[in-house]
Amino acid sequence: MAGVDIRNLRKQFGDLCAVDGVNLSIREGEFLVLLGPSGCGKTTLLRMIAGLERPTGGEIHIAGERVDGDVPPRARGIAMVFQSYALYPHRTVFQNIAFPLEASRLPRTQIAEKVQRAADMFGISRYLDRYPRQLSGGERQRVALCRALVRDPKVFLLDEPLANLDAKLRNTARDELKRFQRQIRTTTVLVTHDQVEAMGLGDRIAIMDRGKVRQVGTPEEVYEDPVDTFVATFVGQPPMNLLDLGDPALPPRTLLGFRPEHFLPRSVFQPDEDVRAFRFSVRRVEYLGSDRYVYGSISDGAATDTTVIAKLPATIALAIPEGEQQEFAVPRRALRYFDAATGSSRKI
């Protein structure tokens, strides 16, 4: 089995703990996305798996073998795509893709055959004679993926491979990447700070913050049941609303959380539906085509100065006048609770 097991992994740069006791189990064939804000240690974690960075402590097992310590990258059976793609500028596309095969001392005829097959798969056979600088960003990205995959790695590591593409290309590239991974079924770890990318690509998502993994789960799990306020506000756009209403029905110091798309005018719900109603004083309405974002605050409670956002799909055509109070509601099943002191979720 070619999974990756990470146990209590740490990396210290001087005083800074870039990766701080990470435990993570990546299953064979899984597409795992490491998601987190800039500087949270995603790249550092990936580089330790690759063997480019030496852990300060902890263990890494790839396919059941312990590899932290002196096992060099080439012996780990990993392939990596860098954010800048790191193509060799002095080599043609063919020579770029052939490089890892040459390094593993494959016979020439086999190299040519493998390169051709991989290039066909990524639709870059036309560019084999070109140099990287003669390619567009999207083409370079495919060459980089192709070079990484050509020698059938056990684990495939990608550091923000889509970040340098424009928005439109990113969507296609995301779709292609997911298709390739489904097809070849290689264990894949992808780093990103784009939560849409993470939700779209990952079989599971590991959310990191300040060197620690906060939550690991399927996109549904991390979206529906965030373990803490960090995950709750990091995943989802706009972020989850968090309020300390001082509600006597709840334990003291409890934050109430609900997603903007669940916060809708009361009249949208059935009269007998189990909802929690709020008086919402509307400050501003943003019209975004497919949605309307409504900004305001809850006026019946202790959190009148916390901004609350409602996200109304275009199918709700109700007029929402700015500067007026409205009756809004959230279905009870969509309510989440968090400890105001520690931020961790609470079951109520």
Added chain:
Amino acid sequence: MMERRTFADREDVLGAVMLAPALAYVIVLVGVPFVLAIVLSFSNATAGSLSFGWAGLGNYAAILGDPIFLRALRNSAVVTVGTQLLVVILATAAAQVFRATFRGKRFARFVLLLPWAVPVSLAAIAWTWIFDSTFSVINWTLKASGLLHGWLYWLGDPGLALTAIIIVQAWRIFPFATVIVLAGLASIPQEIVEAAVVDGAGFWRRLFQVELPLLLPVVAVAVLFGVVYTATDLGVVYILTGGGPANTTHVLPTLAFQRGILGADLGQGAAIAVFLLPFLIVVAVAMLRLARRAEVGGAAR
């Protein structure tokens, strides 16, 4: 009221004024002697006399039929090429060492740069002792370590003397080349080197297939400087062997000096010196093309 245009606003005038010293330097100290040398090479001028007669191609005909000149021409080529080969190898190796972090790196770098800062004549005199026929430190070391059984007359044997000259020339310019190669290495993106590591390339494959090709433009510049430095140098050969034994180790500059200044035949000396010119132009053009080609990605398109 509009502000008056000051001197500094007038870019055309300012540009010309700032360029003037450099231009004057090039014209007076490079251009004039250069033209003078070419004119002299077609004359029968001698030192100590003001007579100046037209000699046509006489001087060239004379030196081309002169075995000492042909020997010097060959020596110049051998020394220049040999030195650059040695320098490229030494500089690449030294750059690898200096890329690592170790204790005393700053001091080591300072020591490395010393040969470059030492005046040529002083250094060459020190080397004459190292290669001295009786006291040669090299011979003593080789003997003590059991590698040498006879005795090497470094400056007495034409082949060994040329080798000695190459060693000193290489010693002189390799610090400079090392600094250039180090700068070149620093300009290679870290991710490209790491990609090669992840792709499974070992040290040698990385060096020869990734780093050196990417360094090529920079190394070409270092070699170009080295060629000019070595081919035009007079001091090392003059002090080390003086062209001897029996005029076998002359290079073009020493022979030109001997004929033109010491031998007072300005015309012939100039003709010998001018011979360096086409040689250096060809080298310069070739190197610059190489650098350009490497820059645009390895293919002449």
